[in-house]
Amino acid sequence: MANMTSVSGLPPLPTYELRPMPDLLPSFISDFWLSIIAPHIAYWAVSMFFHFIDIFDLFPQYRLHTPDEIAQRNLVSRWHCFRDVILEQIIQIGTSCVLNLTESQQMIGREDYDVAVWATRIRLAQRALPAILGALGLNAASISKNMAASHPLLAGALAGGHYPFLTIQLDGVSGGQVPAFAMWELMVAKAIYWVVIPAFQVWVALAFMDTWQYFWHRAMHVNKWMYTHWHARHHRLYVPYAYGALYNHPVEGFILDTLGAALAYKASFMTPRMGMYYFVFSMMKTVDDHCGYALPWDPLQHITSNNAAYHDIHHQSWGIKTNFSQPFFTIWDRWLNTRWEGDAKLKYERTRATAAxxxxxxxxxxxxxxxxxxxxxxxxxxxxxxxxxxxxxxxxSSSRQSSRTQR
Incomplete structure (x- = not known):
């Protein structure tokens, strides 16, 4: 692609040539299919990790519920739970195929160009410094002149992004010199391009997902028809376990999880590769929130306060009208006063004693x-x-329990 030449004393932008991004695992699978199956591989990998811990009772001191509670209180068998999870994952795979078909192939090759664009914006922003300092009663030109010998880069910034000593040779034939970016400008530009923008995109996706799920989730508790016909199925698991995270009515699963995640991805303008990482992380977090353990060394339980212990309260009959937030933050529960504030420890002890x-x-x-x-x-x-x-x-029993908890 043709290069932009230096205009108004600005450094020229580099040329670039676009090419398709190589697949992450080119010898095994294309990114198209990897992005579809990777979240589900993560789902079952994390689920089986906790299932292994569960069946061998490796960390009983970190259990949220005893095995007796799992056997007595849940209103659905593990087989039926597994069957419904597989059904939802089939729906998610189909939706992912459609979503991937709407995406064009991810291209690479213009990263240096985009960094240079941000460096140009930083250079242009410096032109406002003399006016800002002047409004504060400071003479930017005088300060810059006094600092030119000892701190030339700082002097150049104070002068409005004027760096006459920073030049590069345009080509080896003409020997012409053109302005160049300062090292600090390129470093800041790279930080913006490689860190700040992706972090902001992830934050947008997480915030969108949390908002979407909170209000839909709460609506399914407030609206008796939606609770009875859709959401009550998920609450048959009074004692959640890892692979029951996606045990939902198919309609609820599509609205709450599948559609919510897809819209969050689109709203954040992530690249397909970033989207794949986001979906894998979201799936792992969802499983971890239903794992039934408060493991002190589990990083997913310490990223935010919305973890397995927090969400488990919502699955109890005494906490079902609280802790609607999922799967990342608790901000909506705090803002709308739906966060559980009681003594959960005593209630857990009672349910354990009753089960025993x-x-x-x-x-x-x-x-x-x-x-x-x-x-x-x-x-x-x-x-x-x-x-x-x-x-x-x-x-x-399930029908009676659903009706009672909804009331």
């Missing part, structure tokens, strides 16, 4: 009836009256 007492009672009753593990009347696993594995009873 029920287990002891069930064991005593089973022994008294000569039916180990609660099996009675030749009906293993609680099968009775034509209701295998107690499914009819489970559905009835």
């Amino acid at each position: 007492a029920k287990k002891v009672s069930a064991a005593i009753n089973g022994k008294a009836n000569g039916t180990p593990n609660g099996k009675a009347n030749g009906t293993p696993n609680g099968k009775a009256n034509g209701t295998p594995t107690g499914k009819a009873k489970l559905r009835q």
